[in-house]
Amino acid sequence: MIEQLAIEVGGRGLYSITDRVAPVVARATQDEGLCTLFIRHTSASLLIQENYDDSARVDLENWLNRLVPENDPLFTHTLEGPDDMPSHIKSALTATQISVPFQRGQLLLGTWQGIYLWEHRRHAGTRNIVVHL
Numbered sequence: 310m311i312e313q314l315a316i317e318v319g320g321r322g323l324y325s326i327t328d329r330v331a332p333v334v335a336r337a338t339q340d341e342g343l344c345t346l347f348i349r350h351t352s353a354s355l356l357i358q359e360n361y362d363d364s365a366r367v368d369l370e371n372w373l374n375r376l377v378p379e380n381d382p383l384f385t386h387t388l389e390g391p392d393d394m395p396s397h398i399k400s401a402l403t404a405t406q407i408s409v410p411f412q413r414g415q416l417l418l419g420t421w422q423g424i425y426l427w428e429h430r431r432h433a434g435t436r437n438i439v440v441h442l
Contacts, residue, residue: 310337314438318428321392323358323366326438327416327424333440334411341412346424347405347439352396353428354403355438360423373399396429403427411442 312333318324334344348355359365377398379391386394409424410417418424426436 310442312440314440316426316436316438317433318353318426318436319433320431321428322370323356323425323427325360325423326426327360327418330409330424330440331416334416334442335414337411337414337442339442341410342442343408344411344416345406345408345441347441348426349437349439350405351400352393352430353426353436354400354405355407356404356425356427357407357409357418357422358425359421361421366425373402377402390431392429392431399427399429 310333314326314329314333316324316326316329330344330346346355358369374395377395379395381395384394386397407424416424426438428436
């Protein structure tokens with residue numbers, strides 16, 4: 310089974326999408342399997358991260374922005390703005406595909422785990438994710 314999710318983002322940051330993926334898994338016809346998520350973009354990524362304390366996600370965002378700053382003089386891909394090439398690098402360093410096992414219509418995430426879309430660009434827009442069970 311394949312479904313596509315359109316996720317609205319307001320700019321850079323981590324967006325919880327667990328509540329968008331869970332209903333897809335709940336409709337699964339198989340009793341158990343693997344839920345694979347793939348983001349169809351080169352400047353955003355996916356990850357499983359702590360869903361309890363926002364400061365963990367803030368720290369991740371701040372750390373990655375320090376690791377890959379905007380306006381690096383080595384960048385030649387600058388047509389789409391100063392956040393574009395750093396976003397491609399951040400996407401390459403993180404994940405564009407993740408998998409989570411499921412059983413009896415439930416994602417088998419840990420208590421403090423959530424699924425996140427990590428938007429690396431500053432602008433708002435729509436990101437598309439393919440969900441495959």
